[in-house]
Amino acid sequence: MSALVYFSSASGNTARFVAGCRFDEEGISVYRIPLRSADEPLVIDEPFVLVAPTYGGGTVSKAVPVQVKRFLNDERNRRWIRGVIASGNTNFGEAYGIAGDIIAAKCRVPLLYRFELMGTPEDRDTVRNGLRELFSALDLDGADDGTEHGKT
Numbered sequence: 001m002s003a004l005v006y007f008s009s010a011s012g013n014t015a016r017f018v019a020g021c022r023f024d025e026e027g028i029s030v031y032r033i034p035l036r037s038a039d040e041p042l043v044i045d046e047p048f049v050l051v052a053p054t055y056g057g058g059t060v061s062k063a064v065p066v067q068v069k070r071f072l073n074d075e076r077n078r079r080w081i082r083g084v085i086a087s088g089n090t091n092f093g094e095a096y097g098i099a100g101d102i103i104a105a106k107c108r109v110p111l112l113y114r115f116e117l118m119g120t121p122e123d124r125d126t127v128r129n130g131l132r133e134l135f136s137a138l139d140l141d142g143a144d145d146g147t148e149h150g151k152t
Contacts, residue, residue, distance in 0.1 A: 002082070002135040005044060006051035007033040007068050014053050014087055017119045021128045028131060033071045042071060047082045047138055049112065049131055054088035054099035063099040072107065082138060083112040085127060090116055 004023055008014035015032070023030050033042050050072075056062030072078050084107070086100025097114035104111040112130065115123040 002138065003029040003031060003044060003046050003048040004051060004131065005031045005033060005042070005048045005071070005077075007053065007065055007071070008035075009053065009065070010035065013118045014051060017087065017115065017124065018051060020119070020121075020124045022124075023128060023131070026128060026132045028135065033067050035067065037067075037070070041074070042077070043074065044077050044080050047080050047135070049083045049085060049134070050081055050103065051085045051087070052099050052103060054086055054092065054095065054097050056092075056095070058092040058095040060095060060098055060102070063095065064102050065099070068099070068103070072103070078107060081107050081109050083110050083134065085113045085115070086111065087115050087117065087119070 004018065006014055006018050008018070018030060029046070031042055031044060031048075034040065050068070052068045053065065054063050055065050072081070084100045084103045086097035088095075088097030088099070090096050092098070100111045100114055112134070113127055115127070
């Protein structure tokens with residue numbers, strides 16, 4: 001199948017969301033982007049969907065975590081991104097989940113879903129089922145060719 005890559009800060013909200021999705025039951029590999037720059041960088045060599053939190057409290061220029069930018073600016077990773085899912089806080093107003101919009105536009109992939117903070121059980125079910133269907137469709141379409149996508 002394919003993979004899910006996510007970034008979670010020390011708060012662990014995104015990590016708890018991903019764990020609750022039970023992707024292992026769907027045969028979807030899960031990888032975490034390292035929190036600290038001193039950690040070994042993550043390199044992916046298969047199609048993946050990225051789950052990224054929105055930072056910056058509504059300030060668009062600070063919305064995408066630095067660790068996510070670093071991960072996607074490595075062309076070995078960027079070439080395999082197939083979609084993005086964003087978390088956010090509705091207190092950010094119009095900037096709710098905007099990291100997903102920014103990443104989707106820069107990498108020329110769809111924004112697949114948006115959820116608040118740790119998500120609800122319905123969010124987790126929707127994402128798990130949606131990714132299973134997406135990855136099945138990608139396998140059938142032969143779309144796993146590693147086509148290059150834009151830098152963040």
